[in-house]
Amino acid sequence: MQMAMASSKKDRTTRKILFYIGLAFVLAGSLFPFFIMFMTSVKSTSEAIAQTPTLLPKIWTIDHYADIFNPELFPYVTYFINSMVVSLIVAVISVAFSIFGAYAMSKLKFFGRTTINSSFYVVYMFSGLLLIVPLFKIISSLGLYNTKTALTIALIVQTLPAAIFMLKSYFDTIPADIEEAAMIDGLNRVQIIFYIIMPLSISGIISVFVYAFMIAWNDFLFASVFLSSSENFTLPIGLNALFSTPDYVWGRMMAASIVTALPVIIMYGISERFIKGGAVEGGVKG
Amino acid sequence: MKKKARKKTDNKLAAVLLFPSIALILLLVAYPMVSNFQISFFEQSINPNIDPTFIGFENYTAILTDAEFLKSLGITFLYTFLTVVGSTIVGLAVAIFFNRPFMFRKISRALIIASYVAPTISLVFAWKYMFNNNYGIINYLTVDVLHLFDQAPLWFDRPTSSFILVVLFAIWRYFPYAFISFLAILQTIDNTLYEAAEIDGASAWQKFKVVTLPAIMPVLIIVATLRAIWQFYTFEDVFLLTNQVNTLGIYLYQTAFAFNDLGKAASISVILFLILFAVILITRKRVNANGNG
Missing domain, CATH: 1.10.3720.10 (MetI-like)
Structure with missing residues (x-):
């Protein structure tokens, strides 16, 4: 009886972890373009057109924001x-x-x-x-x-x-x-x-x-x-x-x-x- | 006697309250509809100084024999079918996934809606950059990392790959609409139904078929119908992404404002009206019965 309870608790934890991994995937898929949008907006111009794209900017810049408001x-x-x-x-x-x-x-x-x-x-x-x-x-x-x-x-x-x-x-x-x-x-x-x-x-x-x-x-x-x-x-x-x-x-x-x-x-x-x-x-x- | 007097005041008040809405709709929907029908029988350019010439059904015969129109009709039906099915299934799957208590539920729900509420232009810029032929991250991932393709697909410059692109874009952009609608109805399903099905030894698929599907059916019909209508008249999503996929919306827009032929564009509208009315006649009763208007 106790064993069964312990294993069902373990089961639930595993399911919970799997659920949150799934949630992370759903959100990542849904928000990926926004992520790219933001990261590109704080990258330098040359880095934005590099042959090997980077996820995060090497050097962060807010110049582009200053530019659009100029x-x-x-x-x-x-x-x-x-x-x-x-x-x-x-x-x-x-x-x-x-x-x-x-x-x-x-x-x-x-x-x-x-x-x-x-x-x-x-x-x-x-x-x-x-x-x-x-x-x-x-x-x-x-x-x-x-x-x-x-x-x-x-x-x-x-x-x-x-x-x-x-x-x-x-x-x-x-x-x-x-x-x-x-x-x-x-x-x-x-x-x-x-x-x-x-x-x-x-x-x-x-x-x-x-x-x-x-x-x-x-x-x-x-x-x-x-x-x-x-x-x-x-x-x-x-x-x-x-x-x-x-x-x-x-x-x-x-x-x-x-x-x-x-x-x-x-x-x-x-x-x-x-x-x-x-x-x-x-x-x-x- | 008293009842009658009461009714009279309602009529007057209703007329006053509805006047602004009805006047605007008459002026900018009903009148243009009639006007559109009239224009469709004329040869007419954008330039107001050139007088229109009456040409009878010539615009209609020109369109219905135009291979470009028929091709566009086929593309639009396929686009509509794929995007409606895709966005509805993804929306339903995510809604079922969300239909339980968990941490960050509210914020996750709000974040998922972002692609649905943001302006097309912002989303299109992001996609153009992501799918760029030379330095886009999608081609980098699919070609250089995962080796799915030998050569980078030219997402914006080939009819087939562009078609796939606009379908993916629409599914990604519009699944949240189905998601919100399904999540709301899923929350109303009584949990004891699932428990009863479980006692009877039903599998996950059987539970979905016997309990979930009948309960969400009314919403499913509304969601799919409205989405189909809006996708059928799609314009800017495709227009801004690529010039390789000629949906009816784009065909109409270009006939009017690129080829300067208002008469022909008006007759395309009339044909689209007819298709819309056929759909409304078929679906109105069902959708109305479910309280959405």
């Missing part, structure tokens, strides 16, 4: 600011519109609800690519070609359906009793949204914000079609343009890649704490 070498800061402005506006407006829309879809009975719900669903499955030709024409004829406004509006539409679905699933979990009690206390529907619904679904609102920000921040297609001059470029098309010129330096590109990826990764890291389960993230488009 406006005389790179318009990186301009692109970064453009991306930040567009993404923040998209995220704020998406959150506002989707709170209203999701409240109606979740709590109100009205004519055409099912139709609207399925239309949102169809739009959710849409790709911006399918509408790129008419959107390009509409934007041009409105005189909005090569403006950040055009990009911002197109991106808001892109994020809205998923944002509404995500928030609706949060609002659905709020019991009707709470609202009825609030109504008896004399609150109207709009006050209920602001004082009852929003505070109760703050984690949903944060995840919608992060989602919309990410869609805008990562967008390449709309930016590449709607923007034509460098001073309006967002990071994805700006970096792509820089990479197409022959004078790119790997270290700089990797430094730029890291700094470009950081805002969304940090935002996700923070919002993880607020997201329950993961059902909501599962609804994220991309």
Whole structure:
């Protein structure tokens, strides 16, 4: 009996060790490109193109980071600011519109609800690519070609359906009793949204914000079609343009890649704490 | 009487609350759809000063007889199939692996999502460097260390190796989406079901087939369907990595903005719409029934 217990304990330890080895492999595979990105960004230029690649830099340098933030070498800061402005506006407006829309879809009975719900669903499955030709024409004829406004509006539409679905699933979990009690206390529907619904679904609102920000921040297609001059470029098309010129330096590109990826990764890291389960993230488009 | 009055206020309030979303969707999704259909019957260049000419179904006949289009369609189906199957299986395997309590669980889960949330451009730069023909670490490992290949595959310059590259990229990039969805549903499965199966002497595979698979089926259908649709319209992942793999997204983009033929590009969109609608009609009921919209 004692022997059996001892051996099963040993078994468990072995299994545990094997599990952590497996975990290390999964994480290494998943994160390897990020590792290479970072290591290359702190290597010297000659080491980055050495015939025998090194994992860790022989000499560590932060020159590439200094370079990308030097406006005389790179318009990186301009692109970064453009991306930040567009993404923040998209995220704020998406959150506002989707709170209203999701409240109606979740709590109100009205004519055409099912139709609207399925239309949102169809739009959710849409790709911006399918509408790129008419959107390009509409934007041009409105005189909005090569403006950040055009990009911002197109991106808001892109994020809205998923944002509404995500928030609706949060609002659905709020019991009707709470609202009825609030109504008896004399609150109207709009006050209920602001004082009852929003505070109760703050984690949903944060995840919608992060989602919309990410869609805008990562967008390449709309930016590449709607923007034509460098001073309006967002990071994805700006970096792509820089990479197409022959004078790119790997270290700089990797430094730029890291700094470009950081805002969304940090935002996700923070919002993880607020997201329950993961059902909501599962609804994220991309 | 009272009920009726209540209903009326709901209608009005719903209209006000939904107005911004619906107005934007009408202006920038519904109207463009109609406009796109119209453009597809015209010969039209990007230059707004050149007037469009009505040419009937010529754009459609040109596309459907274009060998390049048919080839692109085939490549896109294969790409979609491989990336959906690959990312779903990897995502499910990692989710099953994660479905137990362990140290660093939260941080590991967050780290796995990194490839899914990071901008394509950053990831593509890293892959371009890793797979570089001359000094990339992948060729160094596969040729000089492991001797898997005699010669370094030119990952970006040959149709076949580039195709393998974009499929690997998509599986790596999108498996976290399946992973998150599966992990959430796996956590809801009652452990006593596994214990009961164990008492009946079920093997690991039988437990998976009898307990896990039926429980995750609804999520599996949603994940695979949405992933298939998004992969089918893939554009930037492939466009930024290589010019050797002509998926439909790239074919459409280049027809419009490289060959300057908006009419033909619009008719490609219409054909893609039709394919999308067929998929929606087939899947909508099932996906809706599972509460995802």
